[in-house]
Amino acid sequence: MTLVMIGLVLLTDLKENRLNNVLLIFFVFFGILLTLISKNSSFAKIGEIKFIIKYLVLFPSIFYIAYWVIQNYKVDKFIEMIEKVLVAYLMMAFFLAIYPVSFLYNDRGELSGFQGTFLETGWFALVVGSFLLTSVLLRLDFKLKFSKWQYILYFISTISIVLSKNKTVWVSLLLILLFLIIIKSFISNRDIIKTSVIKLINFNSFNLVFLILVLVLVFFGVNSILEDPIVSIAMLEEKIQDERGKAFLVAINLLQNSNWIGGYGFGFIEQYFEVYTDEIIGLGGGSGMIFNSYLDIWISVSLIGLFFHILLLRISFSTSHLFTMIIPFYWFIAANTNPAIGSDYYYLFLGLSYGFIIKYKKELSI
Incomplete structure (x- = not known):
């Protein structure tokens, strides 16, 4: 093909x-x-x-x-195509989670998470994360409206990524989210992204470090109260050793x-x-x-x-x-x-x- x-x-x-x-x-x-x-x-x-x-x-x-x-292709038509593909991936993932077809689903017992037709939770989360980011970022770049169905799609996509149980992708998306939060605060309607990056570089370093520390503390605070933490000492030891x-x-x-x-x-x-x-x-x-x-x-x-x-x-x-x-x-x-x-x-x-x-x-x- x-x-x-x-x-x-x-x-x-x-x-x-x-x-x-x-x-x-x-x-x-x-x-x-x-x-x-x-x-x-x-x-x-x-x-x-x-x-x-x-x-x-x-x-x-x-x-x-x-x-x-x-x-x-026009940008709006391309985004619609990306979002339809994302919907198809999510529907297949939910279907296989309920009816695990043997040749499409890799049963790993307690480690099994959402995987769609990718057979591996990591690939599912990584690809869904890519389609999700593509839709969000292009709508921001080209100032296209977000409708209710887009917010629903993003919410379901995020939930499915969490259900994949792949913590590597979670961390990647958190880093991306941190970057988006910081840079979006520098973008006005008249600014292009490159100008905003220059503003970010010239940003007061003390305030930037303080913001990052706050976000890190929030992450570890939430992580510490979870029954199954995103990051744990035991997990890090296993990854390293x-x-x-x-x-x-x-x-x-x-x-x-x-x-x-x-x-x-x-x-x-x-x-x-x-x-x-x-x-x-x-x-x-x-x-x-x-x-x-x-x-x-x-x-x-x-x-x-x-x-x-x-x-x-x-x-x-x-x-x-x-x-x-x-x-x-x-x-x-x-x-x-x-x-x-x-x-x-x-x-x-x-x-x-x-x-x-x-x-x-x-x-x-x-």
Whole structure:
């Protein structure tokens, strides 16, 4: 389906002489380069071809399609489409919570939360959070009205994210909310976002620190009275000693052994943990990536792979809109705690952000 869509999109742009040659060259160049780095590795790998296809074809296609949609659709129509997709995800999540269909639902006992068709609560919460933020931020950016049904949709979305029991996404959304509260207080009807950011930078540092401390104290106050706290000492100890912290040390050891170059190849991580004897929660046979996406890509296809992803974030980030600031930041946080760069949604939302950046530049040049 993706191949058909990108074929039609490229033919349309070619016919109308609107092909984004720079973007295509960027993806083709790095796709081939990362493939050569992976193929040059002599280490054993599992499913290398899967990653090569993704970097050569799938991820560039998704990014370009997302960019193209923004160039060709009106903002209000695009937001309506995003909100309808969000409704569909939520309906499916509630349906599966009541009637868990075996091949669509991953039953994890007490750990089971809302997961929709994603099979993992973390992915469900992360993607729903992205669609929720997209709707809110674009309505703020383009001064579109919020109706009652939008508020209901946001409320249900927030509840579903909480019901997912994924605390990593909760923390990400709280950080985003903190940023929104601060920056929104600097935006007047006549201000553009970039001016507001400058105001924020020039804001009295004492007041900013005081505001952050108050919000942190409120968070810990609420956290301490919850029966099942969002953050606890036991949870942090488990994350550090048996899960992400332990995986981080393994990743650092692999990089040290390669003189900090990496380049073990796509699929090496899965092969490595297939035979790794010391248990790490969440990693083992079948684990294609580690928790930190950027460490993973560094290990797999060297510093060049890391450089590619930093460039991708850079071209997708701009202070022209709240959306183009916060969405890349949101996925950057996610990629540091999850294997997010292996997900289609990572490239979808970065592509949307890049699309708005290009569209804004075109409007300024008219």
